[in-house]
Amino acid sequence: MEKAWWKEAEVYQIYPRSFCDQNGDGIGDLPGILTKLDYLKDLGVDVLWLSPVYQSPNDDNGYDISDYKKIMEEFGSLEDWDQLLKQTHARGMRLIMDLVVNHTSDEHPWFIESQKSRDNPYRDYYIWRDSVNGGPPNNWESIFSGSAWQYDPPTDQYYLHLFSKKQPDLNWSNPKVREEIYNLMEFWFARGIDGFRIDVMNMYAKDMSFPNAPVKNDRPFQKGFKYHVNLPKNHEYLHEMYQRVLSRYDCMTVGEASFTSPQEGIKYTDPSRQELNMIIQFEHMGIDTEGEDKYISGAYRPLDLKRALTRWQYALNGKGWNCNYLSNHDQPRQVSRFGDDKNYRYESACMLGALTHTLQGTPFIYQGEELGMTNIKMERFEDFRDVELLNWLRVHSKLPGFDLHKALERANYISRDHARTPMQWTDSENAGFTSGTPWIKLNPNYRQINAREQLQNPHSVLSFYKKLIALRKNSETLIYGEFEDLLPDHEDIYYYKRALNGEEIYIILNLTDKLIKMDPYPPKGKVLLSNYCGKPIWEEGQLHPFEAQIFRKE
Structure with a gap:
């Protein structure tokens, strides 16, 4: 397998609005990020992914851009951005930006x-x-x-507008539009950028005859995915982007690709096709949703998570590259969603981190994940800021049988706003995020869950993440090794192996809050990392709730 720096990297996503506010206006900014670079370097981060900081009216928190070559004033200035890049590079880290060019703002x-x-x-x-x-x-x-x-x-x-009405879709079939996009990409590469996370890049091409979508329910409008997601022309556009711009730089490219199968994922990431390095796929993000509407209902089963991740591991092996993540700015907090944020927050937060760092692919951390930050409970819809949720509420609250209580309960599980509450730096006022009034509610548990406390605690989630990141950095097997699922049908245990050049590393994860007997026993070896201090699995014969063990076969 061909080696590359972006395969070995540790990526940390920053949602600037909620990361660190330096000027006291309640909104995170670029100077605030600058003050936390040493924290990120100490964590083991190699690449910062900066969510949009471009000029924007903020209908969708910066994903509606009115000027691609200017910085939004509330985040700072272009000079602040230049300084951030300079200081990031000075610490041996890289910086990638969001490229949002499926649509612009209606104020562009x-x-x-x-x-x-x-x-x-x-x-x-x-x-x-x-x-x-x-x-x-x-x-x-x-x-x-x-x-x-x-x-x-x-x-x-x-x-x-496939998204908000304030986000009109660009016409990618127009060569002039594509030239404009390549021009703005060159603008940022000229300033020293190290790559792009490319927003909804699988929706550029549309069926320009605009046929009606199949009618699947009694609502007036229907999902038209088959006419604007993953069309063949989309691959032509991305290949052209590669030839015109990306091929000239040693850069990281990460495409956001919802509604995408592993077979389609291979097309986007196969190096011979010259499109992208990797994609952010969503199959495992839909396992707790019934149907196509995530706000309606659904339940999480660990076996579904295993099977989705395993499918992508096998499909892309030797053909493409995975992006390993369980949370980002569009998802709820992973410890609340896939773990237990009340009784086993430490154990489940560490176990989920072990999962994303031991699969084949590049691990992505979302800000606060390394602290085990949790979902917030909103008491009313008025406390939410997410345009996706509020638009959904506006439409669905008028439908017969709408249950406001159930909708609020579901939003408190799945809303994007859970990831957007301010970063919890300290146990002081406003969690050390701002000296002003935060733009969105703070999670009140910042008194217990914060970076300052965990930096001083050798048994914290943060301390575990540092060890985990260091372990992966120093193991070619965990980066490049072959993946094999050893218990594919077990409902609660994810047990797999990574193997390279004769070395075998085994990973055993209890995805539940139950005490589970291990059968069969794994081979004996040397424990490299665990979130429990007990005996190795081959001696104890059982896994504690949310236990993670990583060991090398002797």
Whole structure:
């Protein structure tokens, strides 16, 4: 297997709005991130992934961009960004940015121009269509609920927005649009960027005949994924992007690819196809959702998590590369979702970290994960800030049989806002995040769960993560070794092996809060890391709740 720095890297995602506020306005900023670089270096981070800091009206917290070459004032300035990059590089770390080019903000100059007339030079930068039978051009549903089309009276046409109505989709079939995108990418590479995490990159291509989506329920709008997700043309666009820009840099590229199968994932990440290094796939993020609506219902089963991850391990082995994660800015806190944040927070947080760091692929940590930060309980919908959730509520609260209590309960489990509560640095006021009023509610457990306390505690989640990251960095087997699932049908235990050049490392994870007997016993070896201080599994014969053992066969 060909080696690469981005395969060996430890990636840490920063959601700037919630990371660290330096000027006291309650919103995290670039100077705040700068003050925490030593913390990140000490943790073992190699790459910082910076969620959007571009100029934006903030309809979707920066994923609606009005100027790709400017920094949003509340985050700082371009000079602040330059300083952040300089100091990141000075510490031997790299920096990647979010590339959000499926859509822009409706306040971007391109879109403002495109609205002026049907023959405006920028009209074809976006996707405009006439009404059909007095309504939208088709029945596609926005991923953020409601119609994917917005009527614009001045020119009597609709524009497509797969997300918020303030996020009109760019027309990737227009070569001029693609040239603009390559130009802005070059702008950031010229400033020294080390790569991009590429937002919803599997939705660039659309079926430009815009057929109606199959009707699967009695709602007015339907999921049109088959007409705008993973189309063949999408691969052509990404290959062109590689040829025109990415091939000229030793960079990391990570594509966000929801609704994507392992077979499709191979196409995006196979080096011979010259598209991307790796993708963020979502199969394991949908295991606790019934159907296509994550806010309706669903239940988590450990076996489903195992099977989803194993499918991707086997599929991409030798053909592509995995991105290993359990949380990010679009997901709830992993210890609350897949662990036990009340009775076994330490144990389950460490076990889940062991999982993402011992599979084949590049591990991604989301800010606060290394502390075992948890979901927050919101008492009312008014406390949420997430446009996806609030749009869903606006649409679904009007439907017959809507249950507000159940909806709030589900939101408290799955909402994106759980990941967006401020980083918990200390047990002092506002968790050391800001001297002002935080833009979103703080999780009140910051008094118990915070970085300052864990830095002084050798038995903390943070201390375990440091050991875990160091273990992977010093093991080619954990980075490049072959993966083999040794108990694929066990409902509660994830037991697998990594093997390279004669070395075998075994990983045993109890994915539950139960005491479980191990059968069969694993081979004897040397324990490399565990979240319990007891005997090795081949002596004890059972696994404690959420226990993780990593050992080398002797």
